[in-house]
Amino acid sequence: MNSYCSAGLSRILIDRRDGFRMKVLKAADRLQAADRLSRDFIHAQQGAALAALLEHARDTVPAWRDRIKGPEHIEGADAYHVLQDIPVLSKEELKENMARFLSSVSGGAVDNATGGSSGIPLRFKVDRMRQIAGEAAHIWGNSMTGWKYGDRLAMLWGSDQDVREALADARRALRCWIENIRWYNAFDMGEDRMAEYHRAMTRFRPHLMVAYAGSAYAYADYLRHRQIVPDYPLKGIVTSAEVLTDDMRKTIESVFQKPVYDRYGSREFGPVAAECSAQSGMHINEMDCVLEIQSDDPCSIPGPILITYLRNYAMPFIRYDTGDLGVFMPEEECACGRKTRRLARVIGRQSDIITTASGRQIHGEWFTHLMYGLEGIRQFQLIQETRFQYRLVLVADWHTASRHENMLREKILNAVGPESIVNFEYVQHIYPMPSGKHRFTVSMVGR
Numbered sequence: 001m002n003s004y005c006s007a008g009l010s011r012i013l014i015d016r017r018d019g020f021r022m023k024v025l026k027a028a029d030r031l032q033a034a035d036r037l038s039r040d041f042i043h044a045q046q047g048a049a050l051a052a053l054l055e056h057a058r059d060t061v062p063a064w065r066d067r068i069k070g071p072e073h074i075e076g077a078d079a080y081h082v083l084q085d086i087p088v089l090s091k092e093e094l095k096e097n098m099a100r101f102l103s104s105v106s107g108g109a110v111d112n113a114t115g116g117s118s119g120i121p122l123r124f125k126v127d128r129m130r131q132i133a134g135e136a137a138h139i140w141g142n143s144m145t146g147w148k149y150g151d152r153l154a155m156l157w158g159s160d161q162d163v164r165e166a167l168a169d170a171r172r173a174l175r176c177w178i179e180n181i182r183w184y185n186a187f188d189m190g191e192d193r194m195a196e197y198h199r200a201m202t203r204f205r206p207h208l209m210v211a212y213a214g215s216a217y218a219y220a221d222y223l224r225h226r227q228i229v230p231d232y233p234l235k236g237i238v239t240s241a242e243v244l245t246d247d248m249r250k251t252i253e254s255v256f257q258k259p260v261y262d263r264y265g266s267r268e269f270g271p272v273a274a275e276c277s278a279q280s281g282m283h284i285n286e287m288d289c290v291l292e293i294q295s296d297d298p299c300s301i302p303g304p305i306l307i308t309y310l311r312n313y314a315m316p317f318i319r320y321d322t323g324d325l326g327v328f329m330p331e332e333e334c335a336c337g338r339k340t341r342r343l344a345r346v347i348g349r350q351s352d353i354i355t356t357a358s359g360r361q362i363h364g365e366w367f368t369h370l371m372y373g374l375e376g377i378r379q380f381q382l383i384q385e386t387r388f389q390y391r392l393v394l395v396a397d398w399h400t401a402s403r404h405e406n407m408l409r410e411k412i413l414n415a416v417g418p419e420s421i422v423n424f425e426y427v428q429h430i431y432p433m434p435s436g437k438h439r440f441t442v443s444m445v446g447r
């Protein structure tokens with residue numbers, strides 16, 4: 001269906017109850033407009049929303065009652081100071097004391113859950129304001145790429161939850177048709193399936209393809225090896241949910257001949273930051289989130305990303321440690337003219353810590369640094385099979401990459417101990433974990 005018809009039909013037919021869809025579209029318009037207003041305006045709006053959230057949390061949520069200090073009535077300008085004094089909230093703490101983090105006035109809230117990229121599955125509550133804000137943020141993020149409401153959207157995605165809902169429910173299928181959205185299961189990416197996806201997408205001609213970085217890469221790689229030149233998507237590819245390396249971006253862009261826009265988000269908050277056409281960092285959704293980076297120099301030294309989410313009163317997330325590390329862009333205005341702060345990059349903590357035979361613990365990020373700049377290696381996964389046995393799985397050009405084997409083995413043995421064994425395995429694809437995220441390191445020891 002063309003974009004114009006889809007936009008018109010969606011407005012009339014989708015989520016009419018209580019004017020939900022119109023509220024989503026209004027909120028999306030507000031987000032897009034706010035990005036281009038002054039820093040002072042953004043700061044004032046965010047401060048006022050933060051003050052309101054903190055008061056609400058202190059008044060109605062048992063766990064926050066004693067943690068939020070400050071005056072009885074918090075002014076917008078003071079809200080950031082009050083926030084700074086609040087202790088960081090970890091996923092573990094939230095999970096263990098779930099009931100205490102619910103607001104006493106959370107009527108109408110529904111359950112949601114995350115698969116837990118950091119290994120901690122979390123169930124949480126979302127209210128209607130959060131649902132509206134989340135959908136609006138998707139429109140906001142997509143629109144950064146030149147996508148317009150009603151444009152065709154191909155989702156190469158695989159969160160079981162989303163796909164099951166999309167396929168099992170006939171009403172949902174009809175809804176996808178009206179909304180110009182098609183789903184392609186990223187958890188089922190065998191060659192036959194990818195051939196099917198290619199045929200279907202050729203017919204559908206999406207404007208935008210939204211995919212896990214790894215899935216977009218695997219799909220691009222499949223097309224490239226068959227010398228298939230796709231004539232879709234028409235506008236670009238959005239990657240999300242896992243780390244996009246420069247090499248992956250280059251491959252995807254060269255196969256599709258369209259730009260890749262990276263995005264950072266989570267199931268808890270929806271899209272948090274999105275790349276614009278300038279492709280120079282990800283604009284933060286500052287109307288819905290206060291994003292902090294705990295680092296002495298957050299523009300150069302990566303630190304934990306803390307999010308205070310302003311639009312979920314059923315279960316306020318305040319200074320919530322996402323488990324990811326990030327770095328801000330310097331505070332200069334983006335070439336696109338938007339005034340929001342940008343994230344330069346996100347380092348997803350999607351790795352197991354490797355505990356060596358001698359007891360040394362090595363963070364997964366260490367192994368990613370080992371691979372920096374090595375020609376021919378597109379993706380890797382280090383698997384610790386036993387205390388002494390490691391397997392380095394590579395998606396790589398064997399002729400080029402095998403020249404690095406001795407150097408890699410030596411460096412890894414230096415770190416994990418000389419008594420260990422490192423084997424190499426070359427594969428076509430490394431598939432994401434059931435959570436949809438890619439893990440750089442996997443330890444089978446102690447599982």
Ligand SMILES: [Zn+2]
Binds near residue numbers: 276278279336
């Ligand atoms: Zn920009």
